[in-house]
Each structure stands twice: as C-alpha cells, then as structure tokens.
Amino acid sequence: MNSSEKVSPRQRAVRIRIGDSAIMAAVVSLVYGLCVIASPRVFPEILAAQFERGVLTTGIGLLALALNLGWYWRIAKRRQASLNALTVIALVVLSLFFTVCFSVLVNNSMLKAVAGIEHTYQQVTEEVLVYTYMALVASIFLPYLVLRLTQDYIPKTD
Amino acid sequence: MWLPLQSFGRVGLFFSLGVLGPWIMARLWARQRGSSYRPTLASVFHRGELGLVSLGVAAAVIWDVGAAPLSTALIYAVTFVVAAVGVAAGAAWVVIHCRAVGLGANDDAPRTFRESRNLAFLTFSVALVTEILLEHARWLR
Numbered sequence: 079m080n081s082s083e084k085v086s087p088r089q090r091a092v093r094i095r096i097g098d099s100a101i102m103a104a105v106v107s108l109v110y111g112l113c114v115i116a117s118p119r120v121f122p123e124i125l126a127a128q129f130e131r132g133v134l135t136t137g138i139g140l141l142a143l144a145l146n147l148g149w150y151w152r153i154a155k156r157r158q159a160s161l162n163a164l165t166v167i168a169l170v171v172l173s174l175f176f177t178v179c180f181s182v183l184v185n186n187s188m189l190k191a192v193a194g195i196e197h198t199y200q201q202v203t204e205e206v207l208v209y210t211y212m213a214l215v216a217s218i219f220l221p222y223l224v225l226r227l228t229q230d231y232i233p234k235t236d
Numbered sequence: 237m238w239l240p241l242q243s244f245g246r247v248g249l250f251f252s253l254g255v256l257g258p259w260i261m262a263r264l265w266a267r268q269r270g271s272s273y274r275p276t277l278a279s280v281f282h283r284g285e286l287g288l289v290s291l292g293v294a295a296a297v298i299w300d301v302g303a304a305p306l307s308t309a310l311i312y313a314v315t316f317v318v319a320a321v322g323v324a325a326g327a328a329w330v331v332i333h334c335r336a337v338g339l340g341a342n343d344d345a346p347r348t349f350r351e352s353r354n355l356a357f358l359t360f361s362v363a364l365v366t367e368i369l370l371e372h373a374r375w376l377r
Contacts (some may be wrong), residue, residue, distance in 0.1 A: 096328065202348040211369060
C-alpha cells in the first residue's frame, strides 16, 4: 500500500478496549454509593416508588444507553477515529438487552415481594436498591465487554 | 448521613494488603539496599498484576453476597456481575502474560498498566458499593 492509500485517523473506526467503560461504570457506581450514604432512607424509597410505578427499568435502560453512546463518541473523539455504525447499533441493542435481562431475571421475585407474598416493605426497598445498582453497572460495563470480545469479527476496525 | 464503616474497613483492608502493601515493600527493599530505583505503583504493577488483586477482591465480595438477606435470583444476578467485573480485570494480566511468554510480544507497558488500573478501579468501586448495600440491608433490620 502506498502512502496515498493509507487510511487517515479520522476514517479509521475506533477500537474498543476492555478498560474503556470501566472508568465510567466505576464513577457511576461511586455516585450511586454516595447517594445511599447521603440519604439511606429517602433514596431507596424514591427508587421503590419508581419501581412500583413501573418506570424504573425504562429509566435504567435510557440512562445506560445515553451514557454508553456518549462515552463511545468521547472515545472516538479522543482517539481521532470515526464511529462505526455497526458498533453503535450493537451498543444500543446490548445496553437495552442487559437491562431487560436483569429486569426479567429479578422482577418475578420482586413482584411477589411488592404484592407482600414473601417480603416486608423494607425488604422490597432493599431489593430494589440492589437491583437498580446492579442493572445500571451491568448495562454500562457488559455491552463494552461483549463488544471487546467480538470486535475482531467486525470488519473495518483497526 | 450514614457511615458504613464496616464496608470501608473491608475494602480498605484489601486495598492495603493488595495494592499499598507490595508497593511499600518494594520501596523499603530498594531503600534498604541503597538502590537509586524508586518503585512507583505503575512500575510495581506494570504487567497488569492489579487485575489479579481485583480478582481476589471480587471473590471475597461474592462470598459475602452469598450470605446476604436477598432473594435467590438477585444473589445470582449480583454474583454474575461481580464475577464478570473480576474476571475482566484478571484477564488484563492473563492477556499480557500469554502475549509475553507465548508470543514473545513486547507490549506497551503504560497501556497495559492503564487497562488493569481502570479495571481495578471498577472492581474496587463495585466491591465497595456492594458491601455498602449489604451493610445497608443489615442496618435497616
């Protein structure tokens, strides 16, 4: 390949590294921990109220999606590379997939809890607190992990 | 405001024994022998060893989660996420070791350290917040 055929950094699709999303997931995790420490009673009750209204999972999914797409755009900008459309689509699908997976896995037992079949209200609040945290971290970190493991099979990444 | 001192103590102990301990020992070793070499965190853990420390932290947190007063499905879900984070951190060391020993590759050390540091930061962060949530569950009862 001669020099005129070389791909400029801007045309090169960004390559995901395994530690890319780690910083963002760690910061989100610490902020969540700070919220629990700052208001150990009010914060869990707000989340439990949103869970009972049925908007918590949607909120987690949208937040994770916005953070993941924003972070991917930031990585591409910092490395002076272009965005890969296939990676963007994969990121959207995976972010929502992990949020839904988590909600399906956990919701059944929590709906029983909300109905008061097995647990007290305090236990429900605690379960919602743990569920929200884990769904958030999983929806931010795991899509990047999957992308890192599969990107060698996606064409046009350098 | 509520202070989960037990959680800070547990994760702090892992941080002291796994990260600060080896670094301080390396510095003391160099000073004792009159060497001009001053080990930094990056030089002590430059081959992704922070990933191995993270794997140990993740294993300890999984142990605690197993005894938590949560539903079985949630315990499995938490275990899966913590294990995934820990294994990803451990993989940072595995990859660099296999590339160096198996392929004779001379990898970019700052980049390797950066990767393992980011993943160790995530593992310690997840470990701390998970311990806080478990302590919160006990505190509410």
